[in-house]
Amino acid sequence: MPALVAAARGRQGTRLPVWFMRQAGRSLPEYRELRVGTRMLDACSDPGMIHEITMQPVRRHRVDAAIFFSDIVLPLKAMGVDLDIVAGTGPVIARPVRTRADLDQLGELDPSQVGFVTEAITSLVGELGATPLIGFAGAPFTLASYMVEGGPSKDHALTKSMMAGDPELWDELCRRLAQVSRTFLQVQVDAGAQAVQLFDSWAGALAEEDYRARVLPHSQAVLGGLEREVPRIHFGVGTAELLPAMAEAGTEVVGVDWRTPLDVASRRIGPGHAVQGNLDPALLLAPWEVLAERLREVIRRGAVAPGHIVNLGHGVPPSTDPDVLTRIVELVHTEGPALRAEAGHTD
Numbered sequence: 001m002p003a004l005v006a007a008a009r010g011r012q013g014t015r016l017p018v019w020f021m022r023q024a025g026r027s028l029p030e031y032r033e034l035r036v037g038t039r040m041l042d043a044c045s046d047p048g049m050i051h052e053i054t055m056q057p058v059r060r061h062r063v064d065a066a067i068f069f070s071d072i073v074l075p076l077k078a079m080g081v082d083l084d085i086v087a088g089t090g091p092v093i094a095r096p097v098r099t100r101a102d103l104d105q106l107g108e109l110d111p112s113q114v115g116f117v118t119e120a121i122t123s124l125v126g127e128l129g130a131t132p133l134i135g136f137a138g139a140p141f142t143l144a145s146y147m148v149e150g151g152p153s154k155d156h157a158l159t160k161s162m163m164a165g166d167p168e169l170w171d172e173l174c175r176r177l178a179q180v181s182r183t184f185l186q187v188q189v190d191a192g193a194q195a196v197q198l199f200d201s202w203a204g205a206l207a208e209e210d211y212r213a214r215v216l217p218h219s220q221a222v223l224g225g226l227e228r229e230v231p232r233i234h235f236g237v238g239t240a241e242l243l244p245a246m247a248e249a250g251t252e253v254v255g256v257d258w259r260t261p262l263d264v265a266s267r268r269i270g271p272g273h274a275v276q277g278n279l280d281p282a283l284l285l286a287p288w289e290v291l292a293e294r295l296r297e298v299i300r301r302g303a304v305a306p307g308h309i310v311n312l313g314h315g316v317p318p319s320t321d322p323d324v325l326t327r328i329v330e331l332v333h334t335e336g337p338a339l340r341a342e343a344g345h346t347d
């Protein structure tokens with residue numbers, strides 16, 4: 001069983017697995033070179049490009065997993081939603097969803113609309129061999145925020161106002177988005193993904209009561225049942241107050257940002273879940289010895305949990321020196337198992 005899958009299932013072996021959110025992307029010169037002249041959405045729809053970009057960080061850093069190169073809004077694009085991914089901004093939606101009539105643009109995702117995903121994953125799994133591929137999708141809340149706001153938002157004011165002011169419309173929007181994300185995950189798993197991650201990046205904007213009432217059931221609809229096939233990772237940013245609720249979505253692993261130490265997070269979540277994280281991405285710019293000591297502390301604190309997948313607390317910033325990421329992987333592999341054992345987890 002791959003180290004990442006074992007750790008996710010709470011049966012950590014002798015290898016401590018590590019990968020990075022946004023490991024494929026602008027931090028890599030080979031990515032920037034390959035993307036010249038190709039728009040993001042076009043790159044995400046071309047099986048050859050997807051394959052190459054997904055492999056780049058695996059070849060360079062020797063990480064313990066590949067993550068499928070795509071974007072959370074890609075399935076919406078594939079089913080005909082008029083949107084773009086604007087460099088430096090993120091997803092922009094042409095006709096935001098504000099009323100019931102606006103829901104017309106959101107039908108059901110049919111697997112045939114993302115045939116290029118199956119094609120790309122089939123070839124990737126062949127080249128990856130023993131290295132697992134992580135499939136992913138956006139959670140209903142984070143997707144809904146883009147659909148309602150029309151683009152990135154700091155306060156998610158229109159989204160929260162719909163959630164509170166018209167819960168029926170909100171729930172219908174999230175039911176549709178859950179179908180899209182669930183189908184997108186299933187397509188990836190059917191093609192050979194060995195783990196999945198649900199990104200609810202902006203869930204930390206919510207109070208726990210609202211999260212439990214209006215978001216958690218929809219995320220449960222995405223993840224429920226998949227455990228028979230692959231381990232599931234559930235991640236958000238700023239979610240210290242939501243960690244126990246997020247663990248209830250149906251997940252083996254809870255992704256933790258850099259604000260909550262992993263031992264604190266693990267105690268909040270309980271012994272039944274592995275953790276993923278949580279080195280502060282801002283520290284990638286710090287002197288190596290400072291960064292290395294913080295990384296060792298992340299590993300020691302993660303030893304409280306029955307499984308630990310080392311990662312950052314959020315994505316790799318585009319300005320990151322890729323050699324630093326390679327050194328992190330080496331440190332995790334050479335020092336990680338002993339640090340974890342010393343810190344007290346008896347596997």
Ligand SMILES: Cc1c2[nH]c(c1CCC(=O)O)Cc1[nH]c(c(CCC(=O)O)c1C)Cc1[nH]c(c(CCC(=O)O)c1C)Cc1[nH]c(c(C)c1CCC(=O)O)C2
Pocket residue numbers: 020021022023024025026040067068069070071072073085086087088089090091136142199201315
């Ligand atoms: C919120 C979110 C999005 N997309 C995603 C999330 C959840 C993860 C998170 O919280 O960061 C998920 C995502 N997006 C991308 C991946 C690829 C896999 C990987 O992690 O390596 C994944 C897993 C590629 C991408 N998605 C995007 C890029 C950059 C576009 C480019 O290279 O031209 C990449 C590599 C664009 C994108 N797409 C989105 C944003 C905020 C941006 C950044 C805009 C910018 O800074 O230019 C929406």
